Amino acid sequence: MNAxxxxxxxxxxxxxxxxxxxxxxxxSNALLSASKKSVSVSRELRIDIDPxxxxxxxxxxxxxxxxxxxxxxxxxxxxxxxxRADAQPGEEVEMEVTPRNFGxxxxxxxxxxxxxxxxxxxKEMIYEEFKDRAGEIVSGTVRRFDRSDVILxxxxxxxxxxxxxxxxxxxxxxxxxxxxxxxxxxxxxRGPEIIVSRSHPNFVRRLFELEVSEIADGTVEIRGIARxxxxxxxxxxxxxxxKVDPVGACVGMRGSRVKNIVRELNNEKVDxxxxxxxxxxxxxxxxKPAKVKNLTFDTEKKSVTIAVDEDQLSLAIGKKxxxxxxxxxxxxxxINIQKDTSATTAVEQKVAQAAHALASALPISDEQxxxxxxxxxxNLEGLRDADVQDLVDILGVDEAKAREIHEAxxxxxxxx
Numbered sequence: 001m002n003a004x005x006x007x008x009x010x011x012x013x014x015x016x017x018x019x020x021x022x023x024x025x026x027x028s029n030a031l032l033s034a035s036k037k038s039v040s041v042s043r044e045l046r047i048d049i050d051p052x053x054x055x056x057x058x059x060x061x062x063x064x065x066x067x068x069x070x071x072x073x074x075x076x077x078x079x080x081x082x083x084r085a086d087a088q089p090g091e092e093v094e095m096e097v098t099p100r101n102f103g104x105x106x107x108x109x110x111x112x113x114x115x116x117x118x119x120x121x122x123k124e125m126i127y128e129e130f131k132d133r134a135g136e137i138v139s140g141t142v143r144r145f146d147r148s149d150v151i152l153x154x155x156x157x158x159x160x161x162x163x164x165x166x167x168x169x170x171x172x173x174x175x176x177x178x179x180x181x182x183x184x185x186x187x188x189x190r191g192p193e194i195i196v197s198r199s200h201p202n203f204v205r206r207l208f209e210l211e212v213s214e215i216a217d218g219t220v221e222i223r224g225i226a227r228x229x230x231x232x233x234x235x236x237x238x239x240x241x242x243k244v245d246p247v248g249a250c251v252g253m254r255g256s257r258v259k260n261i262v263r264e265l266n267n268e269k270v271d272x273x274x275x276x277x278x279x280x281x282x283x284x285x286x287x288k289p290a291k292v293k294n295l296t297f298d299t300e301k302k303s304v305t306i307a308v309d310e311d312q313l314s315l316a317i318g319k320k321x322x323x324x325x326x327x328x329x330x331x332x333x334x335i336n337i338q339k340d341t342s343a344t345t346a347v348e349q350k351v352a353q354a355a356h357a358l359a360s361a362l363p364i365s366d367e368q369x370x371x372x373x374x375x376x377x378x379n380l381e382g383l384r385d386a387d388v389q390d391l392v393d394i395l396g397v398d399e400a401k402a403r404e405i406h407e408a409x410x411x412x413x414x415x416x
Contacts, residue, residue, distance in 0.1 A: 005054040018121050024049050026116070030109050031056065039097040043073045058098040064091045126157045127192035130185040137206045138196065142176045152178060152196060165197035169230035170266055179264065181206055199229035204270070207261045208235065214249040221246075223275040226329035230268055232318075234286060234326045238275035247272050271326075279304070279333060286327040290316035293340040303334035310339050354378045362408045368395050383409045 013020050028047045035058050044061035062075035064087050080087035083095050140152030148163040150172050180196035181203035214220040224236040237246040250272045251258050262270055276282040294307040308316045316337050317324050328335040351373050359369035375394050377383045391402035
């Protein structure tokens with residue numbers, strides 16, 4: 001058992017990085033608990049382990065008495081003097097009480113104690129190494145799945161990516177190499193757990209910090225991020241240095257920087273927006289590439305109503321309202337997007353005015369006048385070029401009525 005025990009200590013110290021003293025203490029404590037019932041004397045019992053040879057001894061300190069009443073705690077004067085010649089009543093003597101079958105007990109107990117201590121130490125090492133690494137990006141390999149959670153192998157340790165931290169459009173397979181954001185290191189009931197995420201908005205933030213040197217050195221600042229993981233992210237950037245274009249710095253030469261980030265995000269769309277302290281400018285930037293006709297701000301409700309042309313409406317709102325939602329999160333304003341009706345209203349007013357003028361001058365109804373205007377006849381001068389058959393076809397009247405209208409058109413305008 002001794003040689004095997006020492007070999008195991010050497011292996012664990014070398015391969016697992018667990019100090020020999022820690023393991024010996026664990027084994028000693030376990031043997032102490034296991035041997036109390038099997039030793040002859042148990043007062044102040046301790047276990048001595050030779051770290052070089054692996055030799056194990058049980059040592060007790062019984063009290064020297066004239067008449068032994070409790071053999072587990074006391075030793076007679078005569079027996080004590082065989083151990084130490086000058087032993088006197090009331091003193092303690094140190095004596096070895098190692099049981100004859102202690103080797104078998106020790107081997108089994110030592111193995112269990114070391115495995116238990118190894119697990120405990122490894123958990124402590126996980127926590128110590130990762131407790132200050134929340135907010136960092138780590139790389140790992142998919143080791144297995146625990147229901148819908150992904151377990152990542154980080155080398156010495158494992159991390160868990162819960163379902164809530166997964167990207168819904170991403171599929172993971174055992175052996176896949178992944179990068180993830182450390183959300184938290186929790187020291188819970190089951191020991192420390194490294195919680196990682198690929199859906200967290202700060203995953204994108206850290207990718208930009210790693211990829212864009214101007215962000216890393218503080219020249220460019222990330223002022224806000226809004227993300228729907230797997231689909232689209234909007235990131236607002238700003239620089240105090242007028243000579244630095246914050247958007248250009250993040251995009252990189254020929255888009256190289258943002259392409260690397262988009263590739264890591266499995267082609268998630270990333271909009272890089274210039275941050276502004278002016279809410280109007282910021283909202284306009286955030287809604288790009290949609291073109292806005294008008295903005296109306298309600299500062300009390302912190303909402304903004306945005307009018308766009310009909311052909312820009314779907315672009316401004318985005319697929320399933322995504323562009324509007326992300327803009328709202330990024331800017332902090334409730335976004336209400338609607339179709340701009342000002343142009344349509346102006347046209348309708350002009351049509352109504354022209355129709356009213358024709359109806360006043362000719363023997364036709366307002367509806368017939370509107371039909372003529374919409375057919376291109378907006379005034380009497382234009383109608384003079386039309387013949388009777390044109391009026392029959394446009395207004396759907398008989399020839400007599402059409403001739404009456406045609407003759408009225410031909411009448412000279414009254415003098416004013």
